[in-house]
Amino acid sequence: MILLLALAAGLLAGLVWARWRGSPYQTPELGYLWLVFVAFLPQFVVIYLPISRENFPVWLVPGCLLTSQVMLLGFAWLNRRILGMPVLICGVTLNLVVMASNSGFMPISPQTASRLVSEDRLLDIQPGNRIGAKDILLHPQDTRFEWLADRFLPPIWFPYQAAFSLGDILIALGVFWMLARPRSPLQFTNRGTQT
Amino acid sequence: MKNKLALLTLSAQKINRQHVQLIFVLVSLAMLVLGTGAPTDGGGVGR
Numbered sequence: 001m002i003l004l005l006a007l008a009a010g011l012l013a014g015l016v017w018a019r020w021r022g023s024p025y026q027t028p029e030l031g032y033l034w035l036v037f038v039a040f041l042p043q044f045v046v047i048y049l050p051i052s053r054e055n056f057p058v059w060l061v062p063g064c065l066l067t068s069q070v071m072l073l074g075f076a077w078l079n080r081r082i083l084g085m086p087v088l089i090c091g092v093t094l095n096l097v098v099m100a101s102n103s104g105f106m107p108i109s110p111q112t113a114s115r116l117v118s119e120d121r122l123l124d125i126q127p128g129n130r131i132g133a134k135d136i137l138l139h140p141q142d143t144r145f146e147w148l149a150d151r152f153l154p155p156i157w158f159p160y161q162a163a164f165s166l167g168d169i170l171i172a173l174g175v176f177w178m179l180a181r182p183r184s185p186l187q188f189t190n191r192g193t194q195t
Numbered sequence: 196m197k198n199k200l201a202l203l204t205l206s207a208q209k210i211n212r213q214h215v216q217l218i219f220v221l222v223s224l225a226m227l228v229l230g231t232g233a234p235t236d237g238g239g240v241g242r
Contacts, residue, residue, distance in 0.1 A: 003228040092231040106233035132235040164234035
């Protein structure tokens with residue numbers, strides 16, 4: 001949700017910028033779009049589709065998540081010349097590193113999780129177990145690359161509360177940049193050719 | 196008249212194609228960020 005807000009904000013900024021310049025909004029020229037759909041499919045099955053989500057073997061979930069993310073990283077790499085994509089690639093890589101190092105899930109500490117769920121519900125979840133779709137509840141001392149984990153929270157007054165990581169921040173910045181300024185003036189020189 | 200109709204059809208096709216392209220890119224980017232990001236809002240806790 002929070003990343004979709006960055007996407008929406010980037011699109012809005014891009015539309016306003018194009019209107020201000022008096023030119024039509026130009027979509028980023030992404031290639032290999034089919035790869036996104038193929039790469040997202042494993043996550044769709046294990047996380048978003050209710051029927052398969054309940055019946056999918058638990059031990060296969062981390063592998064599906066990581067495989068999906070590697071393929072999505074591949075798509076991002078193939079489009080690395082798009083403005084904003086290198087920042088997104090950094091974010092994806094950081095998330096991949098911390099998830100691969102912690103049983104295939106994004107670690108979140110009990111202290112951070114306590115801001116998102118009630119204490120009663122949190123007591124039912126033992127450290128080392130899944131919490132949410134892609135997260136695992138872990139004490140900071142048991143977390144590898146703890147500084148890359150879901151450790152950031154929005155201000156308490158923010159209507160939508162979610163924990164996010166440094167990688168999520170870079171992903172949000174990258175996609176915002178991609179949509180807000182899809183065609184930088186520099187790209188119209190001979191050196192700025194896109195694939 | 197025929198030329199005007201042809202021009203209008205061509206314009207309509209161009210506009211639709213641009214919109215379709217934008218929607219396609221947005222859906223792809225949405226899947227990209229949903230797939231690579233891992234923020235949690237506590238939803239689905241206890242599953």
